[in-house]
Amino acid sequence: xxxxxxxxxxxxxxxxxxxxxxxxxxxxxxxxxxxxxxxxxxxxxxxxxxxxxxxxxxxxxxxxxxxxxxxxxxxxxxxxxxxxxxxxxxxxxxxxxxxxxxxxxxxxxx
Amino acid sequence: xxxxxxxxxxxxxxxxxxxxxxxxxxxxxxxxxxxxxxxxxxxxxxxxxxxxxxxxxxxxxxxxxxxxxxxxxxxxxxxxxxxxxxxxxxxxxxxxxxxxxxxxxxxxxxxxxxxxxxxxxxxxxxxxxxxxxxxxxxxxxxxxxxxxxxxxxxxxxxxxxxxxxxxxxxxxxxxxxxxxxxxxxxxxxxxxxx
Numbered sequence: 001x002x003x004x005x006x007x008x009x010x011x012x013x014x015x016x017x018x019x020x021x022x023x024x025x026x027x028x029x030x031x032x033x034x035x036x037x038x039x040x041x042x043x044x045x046x047x048x049x050x051x052x053x054x055x056x057x058x059x060x061x062x063x064x065x066x067x068x069x070x071x072x073x074x075x076x077x078x079x080x081x082x083x084x085x086x087x088x089x090x091x092x093x094x095x096x097x098x099x100x101x102x103x104x105x106x107x108x109x110x
Numbered sequence: 111x112x113x114x115x116x117x118x119x120x121x122x123x124x125x126x127x128x129x130x131x132x133x134x135x136x137x138x139x140x141x142x143x144x145x146x147x148x149x150x151x152x153x154x155x156x157x158x159x160x161x162x163x164x165x166x167x168x169x170x171x172x173x174x175x176x177x178x179x180x181x182x183x184x185x186x187x188x189x190x191x192x193x194x195x196x197x198x199x200x201x202x203x204x205x206x207x208x209x210x211x212x213x214x215x216x217x218x219x220x221x222x223x224x225x226x227x228x229x230x231x232x233x234x235x236x237x238x239x240x241x242x243x244x245x246x247x248x249x250x251x252x253x254x255x256x257x258x259x260x261x262x263x264x265x266x267x268x269x270x271x272x273x274x275x276x277x278x279x280x281x282x283x284x285x286x287x288x289x290x291x292x293x294x295x296x297x298x299x300x301x302x303x304x
Contacts, residue, residue: 081262
């Protein structure tokens with residue numbers, strides 16, 4: 001039974017994880033460039049953070065080192081803090097401008 | 111078999127990530143993002159990071175996504191009346207992100223090749239091992255992260271409080287106007303009666 005399970009288990013090349021994380025990160029960048037809704041842009045930033053997390057865990061499993069997973073833990077804490085403050089700012093912006101379009105914030109560009 | 115699981119989870123994750131970007135309704139975007147997060151958590155399980163998988167589901171799907179849903183429902187944004195960027199800008203966004211993907215993959219080609227033994231009996235991802243690392247080697251970053259979370263909490267409460275006070279003032283002004291107009295109406299009625 002145990003032998004059968006371990007025979008069925010096979011490895012995944014590390015390159016596949018690099019490609020998957022790259023795809024997720026690029027989709028996040030695409031969302032930030034493509035959409036105008038601030039909430040969607042926040043979600044795409046979360047997507048990018050997740051891609052980096054996945055790559056860190058893959059490298060940690062590959063090298064047999066737990067430090068990468070501790071870093072993922074820290075990144076999760078930073079993401080939670082970022083979302084809390086960002087959504088509070090978003091609510092204040094919405095109360096002042098009645099919109100979540102990034103067009104109303106275009107004075108921040110210059 | 112694990113390879114097939116990897117393919118399936120990757121396909122689902124990328125597909126739902128694309129749906130996050132391209133779905134019109136923000137609520138659907140949030141739900142697709144939850145699917146992506148669950149796929150990533152299953153990837154963590156495949157990579158023997160059980161503690162991180164649990165924390166990922168609790169923090170992301172349990173806390174952050176609920177916060178997003180609350181904000182969308184509080185602001186009543188679940189309509190599809192979002193102004194879109196012009197077609198040229200959309201085309202430029204797709205092209206530039208595709209170029210970014212090409213550049214990253216080209217730069218990372220053949221950097222480090224190796225095979226991850228999925229499902230091997232490594233105990234790195236267990237709570238005991240990670241806790242040892244976290245409270246010995248990474249104790250100072252851990253404390254700093256706690257300070258960061260405290261600061262974020264205070265900041266969020268301050269931002270929310272300021273806007274609540276303003277909303278109360280607006281409501282008070284509005285009520286005052288209504289009260290004035292009501293008394294005016296009464297005066298007018300009294301005058302007409304006389």
